[in-house]
Amino acid sequence: MMQAYGLFFVLLGGAALALISFSLSEIGAAFKHAAGVQGSPAEVRTSCLFWEASARNFWMMGALASVMSFVNALNSLSRSSGGIAAVASGMAASLVPSVYGIVLGAVSLVPEWKLKEKLRRQPSGVGPRDAAASSRGTRAFWKMETVTGYILFIVLMAWTAIKPFLSAPSLPFKPWAWFFYWPAVLIILGGTLAFVLFVGDAAGRTPLTACFALTALIGSLMGVIQVLLGFAAKNAGNVAIGKIAAAMAFIISSCFVGLAGMMLAGAPLEDRMVKTGRIDRPTTLSRVAWSVFPLVALIFLVITFFLVITPVRK
């Protein structure tokens, strides 16, 4: 059941993110071009961008679904009928949605490769960048599809966070307390803002995706250091456990905020920059960020899982 919801989450989230960045006509054209219908170089180029963005979105949605599923498994500790063993199973199974994300991402990359090849073989008429540049200023960011996409995405996230509380009315209704560890949220948001400010005039070309990924990575590494210090400390039992647990919550929350920031702010802005011709293609830094950071987040989840289930004795 949980796996089915994971697939639903990744699919619907991917669709919501596509709506944020692309209009319905662009999405329709991308499917037509993937099916073999001819189009102008500019249109095919937008379709290429759509399929690359879809691959990115599905992959990141898979990682985000895994993080949320991991947190929800921990949230089930006081209502799990199978005891702590069932909670551990839930934590392990939380990695399944990321597999959905990888598969859907790979499927999305196939039309992108085919369209890129087609674009390469086409006789050069109007250059893709010129075509995009000619439409500069005609694309408003806040379209109906964009608003719908954001609403859909936020509703999906909120429902996933709230769902466990509806099935257990005895739990205090505080879903945000499970996903937002405020020190992590403040440091990631503040760090991203600082990155953008440091870059200054070049900010227009700065991939916000990479800024979120870098600060979330720094935050997660800070958490890892705190975990190690917690293990090394000579404190009494509860103090040491508390420090380690807080550090693990810091890591998970950093990954959650980083992924959400990349998807809600970084990726749509960069897609728009490409579509309006401000940049040729998504930057290498951005591509590295969305390819690598979700994987890093999954590795951190696995490490947290082992830290929790491995017996520790001071």
Place this chain on the structure above:
Amino acid sequence: MAFSSAAMIITGGIMNLGGQRNALAESLSTLSILFSVSAEIRGAGSVECLAKVLPENGSSLTYSVQWRSPGGTWLEVRRANTVVKTLDLSEQGIKIADPIEKTQISVDNLGQVTDPLFQPVMDLLSGDILAEKLNMRWRLKGHELRDEREETFLFNNPEQGTLVDMRIDLNSRRPVTMQTYLAGPGDVGLERRPVLSVRFFWNRRLKEDRT
């Protein structure tokens, strides 16, 4: 903007260094402790559990459950300081003796032990049984930190309709005491009637026994 950014980073850093914990951290901490406790119980070498059944009427029964080796347990049931029943659990089987009537019977598995005298401590017959209950059967209802070294966990045991209150030493991750209550309506503390009180005496771990 620069000020906001710096303020957010500094506030986040201070909150983090202040040791603020949210629900997620609490859950991670609790789960980590319970897995360690379960592993300690499972790997226990020689442990003595002294249990006392607290009846509503009549005289109380005391139990001495000794986990001597993996799969080997010696249980004595006493009434008014007199041993009334013993149970010897080993890899060869289970022997139940009555020292007063001088009788002895053998059974193959714990499912055949139906004597009501033994029922209150069936979960304590070995580390594996107790760890299995803790891992897969009991539902965590809550926990309370007594001090920096001890924490009390409250479980619901749906099989027996009881609440189990286990006090854990956070340094060794071993249970110190265990109280069992009949779950009253709404599980309100004042309505709980204690039925079993257990104290654990840990000697050595299994690995140390083998060396």
